[in-house]
Amino acid sequence: MSKIKSTHFFDAVVIGGGFYGASIAAYLVEVIGLKKVAIIEKEKALMQRASYNNQARVHNGYHYPRSYTTAYRSRTNLPKFLNKWGFSVKTDFKKLYAIATRNSKVTPKQFERFCNEIGAPIKIADSSDRKQFNSKLIEEVFEVEEFAFDSSQLRQFAEKELKDLNVNVMLDTSCTQIINDGFNIYKCIVESAGQKNTGNGHAIWTSKIFNCTYSGLNQIKGEFEGVKTRVKHELTEMALIVPPDGFSDIGITVMDGPFFSTMPFPARQLHSMSHVRYTPHTSWEDDADINPYQRLERFRPQSRFDRMRRDIMRYIPSFCDAKYVDSLLELKTVLVKNEVDDGRPILFEKDAKLPGVYSILGGKIDNIFDIIEKLDSELRD
Ligand SMILES: Cc1cc2nc3c(=O)[nH]c(=O)nc-3n(C[C@H](O)[C@H](O)[C@H](O)COP(=O)(O)OP(=O)(O)OC[C@H]3O[C@@H](n4cnc5c(N)ncnc54)[C@H](O)[C@@H]3O)c2cc1C
Structure with missing residues (x-):
C-alpha cells in the first residue's frame, strides 16, 4: 500500500x-x-x-398502475419526502389524471380501483375541468393529489x-x-x-x-x-412552456401508454411538457465503451415541442396556445427489467x-x- x-x-x-x-x-x-x-x-x-433536468413530480403512486410495488413505495415515501424537503414542494395546484379512450393500458374503473387499493386520494374532476378535454378521446378525468418539487x-x-x-x-x-x-x-x-x-x-x-x-x-x-444489473439510457427532451390561459395552476397527465404530462416546473416558474413518444429521442443499452455524458454533450436535436403540442391539442384543444420557452436535454437511465411494467425501483449493488x-x-x-x-x-x- x-x-x-x-x-x-x-x-x-x-x-x-x-x-x-x-x-x-x-x-x-x-x-x-x-x-x-x-x-x-x-x-x-x-x-x-438528472436531479435538475426532470419533470419535478413528487410521485404519489398514480403514475404506476402497472407496478403496484413502485406505486405503494411512492405512497410510503411521500410523507417522508415532505417531512425533510417539504419547503421545496409546490402543492398549490390542481392535478388531473385523464384516461384515454383508446390505447390506454388502464381503464377508468381499473385506475380508480388501483388508487383506492394504494390509498391515494382520487375523485372525478369538476365539470369545468372535464370540459377542457376532448370527450371523444378522453374517457374519464380524475382529480388527484400530486405535487412538484423545486430542484433549485x-x-x-x-x-x-x-x-x-x-x-x-x-x-x-x-x-x-x-x-x-x-x-x-x-x-x-x-x-x-x-x-x-x-x-x-x-x-x-x-x-x-x-x-x-x-x-x-x-x-x-x-x-x-x-454493475451487474442491466441499465439503459435515453437521451430525453423535456419542453418548458408557458401554459395556455387558465392552466397555470393545473397539472395534467394522460394515462396510460403513449401519452403525456404537463405540470408546474417550480425551479423556472414554467410548466414542463413531456410525451412518452417524443421525450426520448434515442436510447441504448449501457455499453462501458460508450460514454453517455459524451453523447449528451453532442446531442443538439431539433426540438420536438411542436410534435408534443400537436398531439396534446387533440386531447386538450386549448393547448394550441401553449408557448415554447426552452428544452431540458438530459440522460435518463433506467433498469432494463422495468421496461415492461414501467416501474422505477432502485439499483443497490455491493x-x-x-x-x-x-x-x-x-x-x-x-x-x-x-x-x-x-x-x-x-x-x-
Ligand atoms: C427526463 C427525466 C424526467 C424525470 N422525471 C422525474 C420526476 O418527475 N420525478 C422523479 O422523482 N424523478 C424523475 N426523474 C428521475 C430523477 O431525475 C432521478 O431519479 C434522479 O435525479 C437521480 O439522481 P442522481 O443523483 O442519481 O443522478 P444525477 O442528478 O444525474 O447525479 C449524478 C451525478 O454524478 C455526476 N457524475 C457522473 N459521473 C461522474 C464521475 N465519473 N465523477 C464525478 N461525478 C460524476 C454527474 O455529473 C451528476 O451530477 C426523471 C429523470 C429524467 C431524466
Whole structure:
C-alpha cells in the first residue's frame, strides 16, 4: 500500500453530486457518524444533471398502475419526502389524471380501483375541468393529489447541509478510476478541471466508495468492473412552456401508454411538457465503451415541442396556445427489467470483488428512502 497523507484519506468517498450523492453524503455524516466524507462531482455545481433536468413530480403512486410495488413505495415515501424537503414542494395546484379512450393500458374503473387499493386520494374532476378535454378521446378525468418539487431549492438546501456537516465537496472534478491499494483501501484517481484528459489525475484514498453517478455508473475504470444489473439510457427532451390561459395552476397527465404530462416546473416558474413518444429521442443499452455524458454533450436535436403540442391539442384543444420557452436535454437511465411494467425501483449493488464499494441508482427522487433503508441495514450496527 502507498504511504497516504491524512489529508488525502477519507472515511467515505461519494462519486456524483446529484440528489442521491448529496443526500447519501449527508446521511453518512449525520446518521452513520463518519467524520471525513468527500463528494466528487464533475459539474461546476451540485445537482446540475438528472436531479435538475426532470419533470419535478413528487410521485404519489398514480403514475404506476402497472407496478403496484413502485406505486405503494411512492405512497410510503411521500410523507417522508415532505417531512425533510417539504419547503421545496409546490402543492398549490390542481392535478388531473385523464384516461384515454383508446390505447390506454388502464381503464377508468381499473385506475380508480388501483388508487383506492394504494390509498391515494382520487375523485372525478369538476365539470369545468372535464370540459377542457376532448370527450371523444378522453374517457374519464380524475382529480388527484400530486405535487412538484423545486430542484433549485433542493440544491441550495444540499449545499448548506453539506457545508454545515463539513463534507468536502470537490466540484469540477471527475473520478476516473478505482484501484484496490491493499487491505481494501481504495485509491480513487480524480481529475480536476485543469487535468481533464491529460492522464495527470491525483489520488485520494478511502475504505468506502458510493458510486452515485446515475448515467455514468459504468464509466469508472481501474479495478471497478461496473454493475451487474442491466441499465439503459435515453437521451430525453423535456419542453418548458408557458401554459395556455387558465392552466397555470393545473397539472395534467394522460394515462396510460403513449401519452403525456404537463405540470408546474417550480425551479423556472414554467410548466414542463413531456410525451412518452417524443421525450426520448434515442436510447441504448449501457455499453462501458460508450460514454453517455459524451453523447449528451453532442446531442443538439431539433426540438420536438411542436410534435408534443400537436398531439396534446387533440386531447386538450386549448393547448394550441401553449408557448415554447426552452428544452431540458438530459440522460435518463433506467433498469432494463422495468421496461415492461414501467416501474422505477432502485439499483443497490455491493461490488463482489471490492468490498466497501457500492453502486446506487434511484429511478425517481423519492426512492432515496428505499436506498437509505438499504444503507441502514448495511452500515448500522
Ligand atoms: C427526463 C427525466 C424526467 C424525470 N422525471 C422525474 C420526476 O418527475 N420525478 C422523479 O422523482 N424523478 C424523475 N426523474 C428521475 C430523477 O431525475 C432521478 O431519479 C434522479 O435525479 C437521480 O439522481 P442522481 O443523483 O442519481 O443522478 P444525477 O442528478 O444525474 O447525479 C449524478 C451525478 O454524478 C455526476 N457524475 C457522473 N459521473 C461522474 C464521475 N465519473 N465523477 C464525478 N461525478 C460524476 C454527474 O455529473 C451528476 O451530477 C426523471 C429523470 C429524467 C431524466
